[in-house]
Amino acid sequence: MKLAILSRNSKLYSTRRLVEAARERGHSVRVLDPLRCYMRIASDGFAMHYKGRALADYDAVVPRIGASVTRYGTAVLRQFELMGTYTPNPSDAILKARDKLRCHQLLAAQGIGLPATVFGDNPDDTHDLLAMLGPPPHVIKLNEGTQGAGVMLTEKPSASRSVIEALRGLYANFLVQEFVAEAKGADLRCFVVGDAVVAAMKRQAPKGDFRSNLHRGGTAKGVRASAVEQEVAIRAARALGLGVAGVDLIRSKRGPLVLEVNASPGLEGIEEASGVDVAGAVIEFVGGRSRRPRTRPTGAGRSLAEKMAVGNYF
Numbered sequence: 001m002k003l004a005i006l007s008r009n010s011k012l013y014s015t016r017r018l019v020e021a022a023r024e025r026g027h028s029v030r031v032l033d034p035l036r037c038y039m040r041i042a043s044d045g046f047a048m049h050y051k052g053r054a055l056a057d058y059d060a061v062v063p064r065i066g067a068s069v070t071r072y073g074t075a076v077l078r079q080f081e082l083m084g085t086y087t088p089n090p091s092d093a094i095l096k097a098r099d100k101l102r103c104h105q106l107l108a109a110q111g112i113g114l115p116a117t118v119f120g121d122n123p124d125d126t127h128d129l130l131a132m133l134g135p136p137p138h139v140i141k142l143n144e145g146t147q148g149a150g151v152m153l154t155e156k157p158s159a160s161r162s163v164i165e166a167l168r169g170l171y172a173n174f175l176v177q178e179f180v181a182e183a184k185g186a187d188l189r190c191f192v193v194g195d196a197v198v199a200a201m202k203r204q205a206p207k208g209d210f211r212s213n214l215h216r217g218g219t220a221k222g223v224r225a226s227a228v229e230q231e232v233a234i235r236a237a238r239a240l241g242l243g244v245a246g247v248d249l250i251r252s253k254r255g256p257l258v259l260e261v262n263a264s265p266g267l268e269g270i271e272e273a274s275g276v277d278v279a280g281a282v283i284e285f286v287g288g289r290s291r292r293p294r295t296r297p298t299g300a301g302r303s304l305a306e307k308m309a310v311g312n313y314f
């Protein structure tokens with residue numbers, strides 16, 4: 001297949017590994033910086049250029065779109081989709097995963113376990129909002145937070161209220177969750193590819209912290225997720241429409257609870273901890289899905305959809 005990887009930096013571990021895995025399997029592969037893709041949008045067809053040349057005939061695209069370029073990156077990806085290119089993670093699925101509130105709502109609607117979560121806008125509602133959640137400890141999370149920064153634990157109602165007041169004063173978006181104490185500072189990253197968890201790692205918080213992020217000094221080791229954990233992770237990815245996802249679970253008394261579904265999960269930590277060729281699994285999944293007939297329809301009489309599927313039709 002002719003494969004594009006949308007990534008801002010071809011030197012990043014995950015990007016390099018995907019390129020390597022694609023070449024090893026005989027595919028042609030090119031890394032495209034999403035911010036250098038530009039496009040023509042018109043009712044008679046779509047076109048996209050890169051550094052002065054048309055991007056055409058890609059069979060598949062693997063998006064590795066960082067949070068800071070979500071908007072433009074997903075517009076580029078959507079353009080590929082409109083031109084008939086296969087992607088395991090469509091633009092809409094990435095947008096659902098990136099919006100924490102929406103993601104929680106979609107997962108809960110499918111009956112997938114989550115820590116009970118509340119959010120609200122008006123300071124006058126804080127008292128009742130916390131009553132809806134139940135007694136502390138509470139975990140307060142900034143929506144824009146990542147790698148454990150912006151995740152706070154409060155032990156008393158007064159502490160929850162004052163942290164919430166401070167965040168509102170800063171116009172920050174946040175959500176408040178029940179604290180799952182029995183997770184004991186550990187979470188489980190399940191790497192989902194299609195209908196399978198291809199690798200999993202357990203991350204353990206350093207002593208004295210409840211956050212297991214590796215950037216906060218957590219440690220990782222490869223583990224086998226249980227059948228129930230695998231099922232929850234696969235259902236969570238599917239609920240958002242992601243073919244490739246990193247699903248973070250915590251183990252609770254009432255079973256595995258989803259903390260986050262990552263649409264561009266990193267490969268370094270998980271490959272190192274598990275010893276699994278995760279990049280290879282992603283490429284094989286994409287290769288199996290993207291096959292398009294070698295002989296494409298040509299000449300007049302093609303529908304617009306067919307013309308778009310051929311790629312650069314101008």
Ligand SMILES: Nc1ncnc2c1ncn2[C@@H]1O[C@H](COP(=O)(O)OP(=O)(O)OP(=O)(O)O)[C@@H](O)[C@H]1O
Nearest residue numbers: 115139145146147148149177178179180187211212
């Ligand atoms: N409700 C909770 N109960 C117990 N521990 C939690 C809870 N929420 C988060 N944690 C711990 O804190 C860590 C960080 O939380 P979380 O993953 O939600 O935020 P983040 O890593 O900063 O953001 P993101 O994963 O969305 O980039 C988790 O990996 C987990 O170990």
Ligand SMILES: [Mg+2]
Nearest residue numbers: 147148248260
């Ligand atoms: Mg996290």
